[in-house]
Amino acid sequence: MNAETMKIIETTMENLKANNMKPFFVEKKEDVLAVVRTLIKEGDTVSNGGSETLKQCGIIDELKSGRYNYLNRSREGITPEEVERVYRDTYSADAYFASSNAITETGCLYNVDGNSNRVSAILYGPKSVILVCGYNKIVRNIEEAELRVKEKAAPPNTVRLNCDTYCAKTGKCVSLSKLGREIPDGCRSKARICCNYVVSAQQRHIDRIKVIIVGEELGY
Numbered sequence: 001m002n003a004e005t006m007k008i009i010e011t012t013m014e015n016l017k018a019n020n021m022k023p024f025f026v027e028k029k030e031d032v033l034a035v036v037r038t039l040i041k042e043g044d045t046v047s048n049g050g051s052e053t054l055k056q057c058g059i060i061d062e063l064k065s066g067r068y069n070y071l072n073r074s075r076e077g078i079t080p081e082e083v084e085r086v087y088r089d090t091y092s093a094d095a096y097f098a099s100s101n102a103i104t105e106t107g108c109l110y111n112v113d114g115n116s117n118r119v120s121a122i123l124y125g126p127k128s129v130i131l132v133c134g135y136n137k138i139v140r141n142i143e144e145a146e147l148r149v150k151e152k153a154a155p156p157n158t159v160r161l162n163c164d165t166y167c168a169k170t171g172k173c174v175s176l177s178k179l180g181r182e183i184p185d186g187c188r189s190k191a192r193i194c195c196n197y198v199v200s201a202q203q204r205h206i207d208r209i210k211v212i213i214v215g216e217e218l219g220y
């Protein structure tokens with residue numbers, strides 16, 4: 001990692017801290033678990049949002065280890081009704097794990113969701129929110145965050161989730177071809193995953209949100 005990239009990461013971390021979010025930095029994904037284990041303890045009730053980054057860092061396996069009361073929305077044989085129960089029980093969890101679609105250098109989080117159980121848990125409910133993000137999620141501002149979702153995050157996620165959307169077929173959001181587009185503009189598919197757009201700026205609850213930045217490209 002070059003000096004310029006490291007400076008961007010440092011600036012982002014300073015601004016996250018100024019916005020009352022607690023930042024961490026690790027060089028490699030293998031280093032993430034050591035930080036995570038300082039933030040939760042055995043017996044804690046934990047849950048997570050969908051995230052390729054969490055899988056890549058071994059966090060999902062850690063949550064499944066039996067050391068925690070894991071609210072697992074993806075366990076084999078779970079019914080839709082049970083999934084809904086997990087979503088609601090998550091609001092009372094000790095810790096919630098996810099990633100962020102983008103982090104601005106000014107210290108804001110930008111997240112876009114379809115079902116929105118992830119963004120709602122980030123905003124309110126769990127006592128602690130732990131977000132794990134590769135440095136590739138860092139952008140200069142909200143406008144770049146918007147473009148990142150439309151070009152780099154939403155398209156591969158719709159493919160992963162087998163969603164019948166414009167971006168799954170073309171690799172980018174239909175709104176990018178329109179003049180005068182607004183941030184929430186997009187397709188009209190019933191499978192659309194970009195339904196709610198959330199910016200997390202300065203927080204009222206100091207250090208409730210923790211952001212672990214990894215010096216590798218991870219997730220979408």
